[in-house]
Amino acid sequence: MAPARPGLLGYPSDNPTILAQQRKQLAAYVIQDVLEAAGRPIQINAGSVRMSVRWIHFDTEVRVSLSDAIYGRMFPRTMSGEFYHYTGVEAFKSIANEGSLRLYWLRKRMGQPIEGELVNLARLEGWHILEADIEAAYDDPKIQDSPGSNLFYASLTKVDGGGDLWSFGPVRLHLRVDTTGKMGQLREIQYHAPGGATLLGEINDALATKGLPPILPLSSYRMAANSVPAGFAGEAETRLLHLHFEGQPDERQRDSDNGFYWPIPINGCCAVADVTLLGVSVNSVANLARACKAIENSPLSSIEPICVPPTVNH
Incomplete structure (x- = not known):
């Protein structure tokens, strides 16, 4: 029989205070072991572990290291x-008139659970309480402060090797996006099939076998917004995502559907991302005339739209 690891001698103790400390130490070992096996080793001191019935939490330094190890x-x-952003003609008119790219409110997509917004990763990782909160938001759009309420995003695809997403809209913006030193994040969407294994899932499975609650690392809501079901893999989407934190300037605007969007100035600077318009393409001659009219005398009028048949691989 292998000797007990430091801090676990006599586990489980009959003394509630000692047992609580042992459980923290055990959680630290379990997480470290899985990460080391995955080639992502970190050190977790039991004193940094905070445990509730629902979740395991950590002090700030460990939270950051753990999030980087898992989500990195x-x-x-x-x-x-450089990315493409596909949109409709009417939406392009708004973009041209305002001179800004709209990051859409993720909360609005809670009414479209087929795409698995937020809940896809929650199910994979065994976040059953978070999953329940998300499903409640599906059922009642009026729930305040629900998951997704402070998340805003734009769907993009890489210029080289990205998806052909003309089905998203007949107008394609060619953008340069830079999030260096900014609040926004660019990440490729990950297409996770039901029952698929993830590093975080392995950690939470290992914790569950020891009777311990799961971990919910820093940035989990934000990462969950980058996971959708495998059936959408052909889109090869990249998302520009912004998570608004309480206490920061709130620049969200109301839209016509009683939701919100977050405007990002094009050819300007802001705290979320620097976005530069490099070109505009459309998928038909008819839409070319409409796009030219929309951009005329707008803040983006220096760009001349061109027609690119969608059957051509660009």
């Missing part, structure tokens, strides 16, 4: 690049 592999971040 699952959802690698891109700091900058």
Whole structure:
């Protein structure tokens, strides 16, 4: 029989105070072991562990290290690049008139659970309480402060190697997006099939076998917004995502559907991301005339739209 690891001698103790400390130490060992096996080793001191019935939490330094170790592999971040953004003609008119790209309110998509917004990763990772909160938001759009309420995003695809998303809209914006030193994040969407294994799922499974609650790392809501079901993999989507934190300037605007959006100035600077318009393409001659009219005398009038048949691979 292997000797007890430090801090676990006599586990489980009959003394509630000692048992609570042992459980924290055990959680630290379990998490460290899984991460080390995955080639992402970190050190977790039991004193940094905070445990409730629902979740395991950590002090700030460990939270950051743990999030980087897990999500840095699952959802690698891109700091900058060139992307396409597909949109409709009417939406393009608004973009041109305002001179801004709209980040859409993720909360609005709670009424479209087929795409698995937020809940896809929650199910994979065994976040049953978070999953219940998300499903409640599906059922009642009026719930305040529900998951997704402070998340805003734009769907993009890489210029090189991205998806052909003309089905998203007949107007394609060619953008340079830079999030270096900004609040916004660029990450490729990950397409997770039901029952698929993830590093975080392995950790939570290992914790569950020891009778311990799951972990919910820093940035989990934000990462969950980058996971959708595998059936959408053909989209090869990258998201520009902004999570608004309480106490920060709130620049969200009301839209015509009684929701919100977050405007990002095009060819300007802001705290979320720097976005530059490099070109505009449309999928038909008819839409070319409409796009030219929309951009005329707008803040983006220096760009001349062109027609690119969708059958051509660009």
